[in-house]
Amino acid sequence: MHASIILLLPFFSALVILLGHRHLKGAAVLISVGSSVISFIACVALLAVADDKDNTKLLLPFLDVGQFHANIDVLIDKQSRGMMFIVSFIGMLVHLFSLGYMKDDDAKPRFFGSLSLFMFSMTGIVLAGNLIMMFIFWELVGLSSYLLIGHWYQKASAAEACKKAFLTNRIGDFGFMIGILLLFGLNKGDVSLDNLRDAFVHGGALFDAQKSNPGIITAAALCIFMGAMGKSAQFPLHVWLPDAMEGPTPVSALIHAATMVAAGVYMLVRVSFLIEASPLAAEIIAGIGCFTALMAALMATQQNDIKRVLAYSTLSQLGYMVMAVGAVAMAAKNGYEPHAAEPGHPAMFHLYTHAFFKAMLFLGSGAVIYACHHEQDIWKMGGLRKHMPVTFYTFAIGTAALMGVPFFSGFLSKEAVLGVAFDSGCKVLFIAGAVTAALTAFYMTRLLIVAFFGKPRTDSAHHATEAPMIMILPLAILAIFSVLSGYDILATPLQAMKPPHVEGHQTVLWASLIALAVGVSGAIYLYRGKDKDPVNIKLFANKFYFDEIYAVIILICQDRLAWVVNALERIVVDGLVARLPTAIVARLGAATRMLQGGHLQGYTFLLGSGVIAVVYLVVFVLPRLGH
C-alpha cells in the first residue's frame, strides 16, 4: 500500500505535468511539490512497518513468459526503508528550496515535472526487488538526470554536459546488463535479490558455479560494479559528475550529491553477497573506490567554482563509500561479520550522513550563488559571513560534518569507513583513506575561508543579502540532521546503526583526528587573508587531464574508426554486393539497358509479372515434373 503510493504518485505527477505543462503553469509546481510531501509522509509511515518474512511483493506486472518473470516487485527491508526516508526527505526539502530558487525561471513546469520523474525513478531503484527492475529504474534515473542537467539546454555547456552524463552512464549500464545476464544464466533465470542471496548463502546453482568456475562469479561481480561506476561516478567513469554541475543547483543537491550518485553504492550493498563471494572483485572495488577518493580530493583542492569544489568532494566521498563496500567484503574473510542481524553497513552509514550534509552544502552554495547574482567563482566572493549569517552558520555546520569534526555526523561515519578499511587487512586502503580525510579538511577550510571570510572582493559579493525564508528553512533543517544523523536518535529508526568494530580502534580515532588537524591548519595557514590562490598546481586544477585524454580516445576509437568503417562499407560492401552484380546485369543486353534508361515503371511492372511467372512455374509446372 505505502509502496505503491510512494512509487506511483511521482509517476502520475510527472505524467500530468508532461502532458499539460503549458496549461497547468502554477498548478504543475503545486502537483510536484504536493506529491513530494505526500511521499515523504508515506515513507515515514513505512519506517514503522515491521519486517515481514516474505518481503518481496508484486506491485505491477511487466514481463511474464512461461517460467520467466520480470515484474515490478518491491523489496521492503531495513535498507530500502532507510534509503527511502533519505530520498523522500531530501527530495521534499529540495522541492521546497526550488520554489524559491527557480521562482523566475520560464520553464518552471518542465523543471518540476523532471524532478517528479526523478523521484519516481529513484524510488524504483530503492524499492527494486529484482535486478531487472533495478536496471529499468537505473536507466530512468539516467534520463531524469539528463533532463535536469540539460534544463538550460540553450547553453552549449549544459547541452554537452547532459549528453556526457547520459553516455558515460550508458557505458556503465553496458557492464551492468552483462552482469545481470550472467547472474540470470547462472541462477536459472531468477534475478530477484532475495533468491540470489539465498542461492549464495544456502548453496544452489550459483554456489556450484562458484565452486567450479570462480572466474565467472568475479566477472559477474565486476560487471555489476560497472553499473555502480557509472552512477556513482567512480574512476574511470567519473568525468560526467563535475560537468553535471551545469544543472540548476537544487538538482545538484538532490541528484548529484545526495541520492542518484549514491544509488551505485546502495546497489552494491544490495548485492554485497555477490562481492563477498569473489575476493578478487572485492579487492578491485575497494581499490577503485580508494583511488577515486584520493584523486578527487586532490582535484578539489584547486577548484575555484564553489559548485565544482563540492562536486569533486562528492566524487571523493563516493569513493569512500565504494571503498567501504569492497573493504567490508575483504574484512569478511578476517572474521568481520557483516550479516549479523543488527549492525548496519559502514558504506550505508556514510551514505546517510553524507546525504544530509552534502545536500545542505549544495543548497547553501545555491543560496550563495542566488545572492551573488549567479556568481560561482569563490575568489569573487568573500566576506559573505556578515551578509548571509544563516547561510554561513549552516554551511559551516555542513563543512564541519564533511571534514569529520568530532561529534558531527561525518566524524562518526568516516570513522566507521576508516575502521573497516583498517579491518580489511590492507594498510594502503587505510592510509589513503586517512590522507583523503586530511585533504577533505584542507579544501573545505579553503572554501570556507575564501568565500565567507575576509572582505568582499566584488560588488555582487558586497551587495549579497540573505536568501528568502523558503530557501533558508530547508538549510536549517538539513543542518540539524547533519549533526544528528550520526547518533542513535536518527540512526536507530533508519536502522543504519554504527558497525560494531569501530569503537576501540585507537589507531583509527587518532588517524582521523590528526588528519583533520593537519588539513584545517594547513588551509588556514595558506589561505587566511589571501585575495588570490597562492598555490597553483596545474595537474590538479585540470583534473589530471582526464577530459583531454578521453577526447583523444573517443576521437580515435569512435570517430576516426567510424570514418574508416564507413569508407570500407561504401567501398567493399557496396562494391562487392551491389556494384558488381549490377555491372554484370547491366552488360547482359538491351533489355536491361532499356530498364536502366529510367523506365522504372516498366521495370517494376516486369518484376511483378516475372514474379507471377515464377509462381506460375512453381505452382503448375514443377508438380508435373515431379511425377
Next chain:
Amino acid sequence: MSVLELIIALPLLAVLAIWLGAPARAASLGATFINLILVLYTAVQYAGKTGLAFTYSRPILENPSLSFAVGADGISIILALLTALVMLAAIWQIEDRPPIFYIASLFIGGGALGAFLTTDVFFIYAFHELALIPTFLMIALHGRAEPAQRKAVAWKATIYLGAGSLVLLAGLAWLVLEFSGGSKLTFDLEALRSQAKLTPLPDAKQAQIFFVLLLGFGSLVSLFPFHSWAAPAYATAPTPVAMLHSGVLKKFGLYGLIRIALPLLPQGAHVEWVQNALLLMLLGNILVMGLVTIYASRLDDTLANSSVMHMGYIFLGIAAGTDISLKGAVILTFAHGISIALLFGLCGRMRNQLGTLEYNKLGGLASHAPAFTVLFAFGAFASIGLPGLTNFAGEVMIFLGNFTEVKAGVLSNLQWTVILALWGVVMSAVYMLRAYRSIFHGSPATGLFMIDPAFSQRVPFILLAATLLITGCCPWLLLNLMKSAL
C-alpha cells in the same frame, strides 16, 4: 467471411473508391481508421488465447492445393496492429499531396496486412510483392532528390529487393516441395507445419533451406551485407513511404523467418555453420552499421542507418530461438516499426519546414517547437532502448533469452555475440543523443525557424508516441497475445 478478410480488403476498397472519384484523404483516412478499430477488436478478442483464430478459407485449386486462407495468431495480430497504426499515422500526416500518395500508402499497407493475415504461403508472398511495387514507384516518381538520383536509388532498391524476393521464392519453393512429397502439393502454412512436426527434415537439409530463406528474407530486412539499398532508399523516399516501408513492410522478412522458416525448420538455425554465419551477419548490422550511423551527418542518414542497425537485434532473437528471445524479437519488431515510423514522420516534417537536415546547420529547435521536440524525444529514446518505451522490453527479452542457461560457467558463441551486441546499445545512444543535441539543444541557428504543428497535425505522432509509452510500460499487453510457446 472472416473479419480478417475485411481488414485486408478495406485499404484496397479505398483505392477503388479513390479511383472512382471519392476524395482521397477522406476515403483513405476513413478506411484506415475503421481498420485500426477492427484490428484492435481482433486483438482484444484474441488476448489470452492460443493457436490460429479467425480462420476462413476459400479454395481455389484442388491439386496443387491452393486457397485464399486467412487466419491469425498472436504474431500476425501484433504485426497487423503495427500496420494499422503506422498506416493511419502515415496517411494522416500527408499534407497537400496528390492522390497518388494516398493510393501508394493504401497499397503498401494493404499488401502488408494481406501478407501478415493470410496463411497460404503463395498469398503471403504475393501480397508482399504487391506492396513492394508502389514503394519503388514512389521513390522513383516522388523521391526527394534530383530525378536522375532518385531513379538510381529506386533502381538499387529494386535490384536488391527483387533479387532477395527471388532467392526467397526459390527457398519457399524448395520448402514446399520437400514437405509436399507424395502426391499433393500444398501451400497451406498450417498443413506444412503439421507435416514438419510429423516428419521433420534431416538437420543438414534444414540448415540448407534455412540459409536460403535467411538470405531471401534477410535482404528484405537489410541483413548485413545486403543492406546498402536501405539508407539511400529511406533518405529519398517520400515521408509516408519511408514510414510504411521502414516501419511495416520491411518487417515482412522477420515475420517470415519467425512464422514460416523457424516452425518448419526448427533445427535450421541451430546447425553450427548457419548459426555462425547468422551471428557474423548480425554483428555486421550492429557493430559496422552502428559505426556508420555515428559517422552520418544528416538526420535522414542517421535514421536510415540506425534502422538497419537495429535489425541486428531482432536477428539476434531469431538466432537464439528460445521462447523468450523469439517473443522479444516480435515485440522489438513492433516497437521498432512504431518508433522508426514516428521518427521518419517527424523528420519529413522538419525537411519540409526547414529545407535542411544537416546537423551543422541546425540547432536550438526545442525553443521554437517544444511539442515537436517532446514527440521526437519519444522516438529517439525509444530507439535507444530506454525502459518504459516498448523497444526496451523487446531488447531485454532478446538478451535474456540468450542467457537462459550458462552451462558450467562457460559462455556460448551466442552469448558472446550478445555481449558484443550490447556495445551497440551504447553506440545508438551516442548517435541519437548527438543528433538530438545538434537539432534541439543549443541556441537557435540564425535564419532557422520552425513552429509546432497544430494539434490536428500532431495527432498521428501522438498516436505513435502513446503506443510506445503504453506498450512500453505494459509489454504484457503484447505478451498476452503470444501465450503459446514459440
